Amino acid sequence: MNIDFKAKQLEFASYIRDPENNPIPADVKQQRMDMYRELFFNNIESFLSANFPVIRKILDGSRWIELVQDFYAKHPCKSPYFSEIPEEFLEYLQNERNNADDLPFMFELAHYEWVEMALSISKEEVIADNRNPDNLFNKRIHLSPLAWPLAYQYPVQKISPAFLPGEAPQQPTFLIVYRNPDDKVNFIEITPITYRLLQLIQENEQMLTADCLKQVADELRHPNPEMIIEGGLQILKEVAEKTIITVAV
Numbered sequence: 675m676n677i678d679f680k681a682k683q684l685e686f687a688s689y690i691r692d693p694e695n696n697p698i699p700a701d702v703k704q705q706r707m708d709m710y711r712e713l714f715f716n717n718i719e720s721f722l723s724a725n726f727p728v729i730r731k732i733l734d735g736s737r738w739i740e741l742v743q744d745f746y747a748k749h750p751c752k753s754p755y756f757s758e759i760p761e762e763f764l765e766y767l768q769n770e771r772n773n774a775d776d777l778p779f780m781f782e783l784a785h786y787e788w789v790e791m792a793l794s795i796s797k798e799e800v801i802a803d804n805r806n807p808d809n810l811f812n813k814r815i816h817l818s819p820l821a822w823p824l825a826y827q828y829p830v831q832k833i834s835p836a837f838l839p840g841e842a843p844q845q846p847t848f849l850i851v852y853r854n855p856d857d858k859v860n861f862i863e864i865t866p867i868t869y870r871l872l873q874l875i876q877e878n879e880q881m882l883t884a885d886c887l888k889q890v891a892d893e894l895r896h897p898n899p900e901m902i903i904e905g906g907l908q909i910l911k912e913v914a915e916k917t918i919i920t921v922a923v
Contacts, residue, residue, distance in 0.1 A: 692747035
């Protein structure tokens with residue numbers, strides 16, 4: 675019997691992904707297809723539940739299942755690795771999901787939850803800098819590849835079933851998420867000035883600390899720029915102690 679394997683595989687997978695809109699393969703029993711679908715779908719659902727626990731908590735059972743089903747049916751995952759499914763889910767939420775009833779902060783919350791997993795499995799390494807962070811002013815510094823400055827419209831770190839903001843506050847939320855030399859991922863809420871300092875360091879590899887501080891003082895147009903420079907230097911010393919920034923060799 676001549677069988678187009680690729681066509682049969684596509685027919686089989688299409689039904690498993692979206693049985694509402696695809697016919698069951700004619701030569702496979704309904705019971706068997708139901709079993710395959712349950713196994714595949716449950717794997718995806720349990721993996722997303724583990725990686726996005728806050729979203730899972732704030733959606734009731736039916737809304738969560740509908741969301742996972744929509745992702746499962748519509749998003750063509752490009753990676754075969756389970757560890758990259760959360761990133762595929764983010765792409766789906768940002769570019770493909772179109773539901774007016776979704777919570778307004780859902781994508782940002784999903785990104786916040788994804789960051790912890792992404793940093794925890796990153797193959798990048800950072801070596802603790804034992805040099806004295808007090809002598810930073812005339813040194814070239816760079817941001818650790820395991821430290822991500824993040825800005826969100828919503829206070830994602832506070833969202834829970836008991837706190838579901840309906841609209842974004844006037845002040846954005848700034849965070850630094852980093853993995854320390856003990857491989858522990860930490861989240862710290864930071865000020866806009868700290869975020870801008872880290873952003874400049876991220877954008878300008880091996881930037882001189884003095885130049886970074888001066889640029890921030892200039893941008894703020896503060897009447898006393900020395901106060902901004904002194905305060906910014908103290909901030910950089912504190913983040914250097916956490917290996918968020920390191921002195922360039």
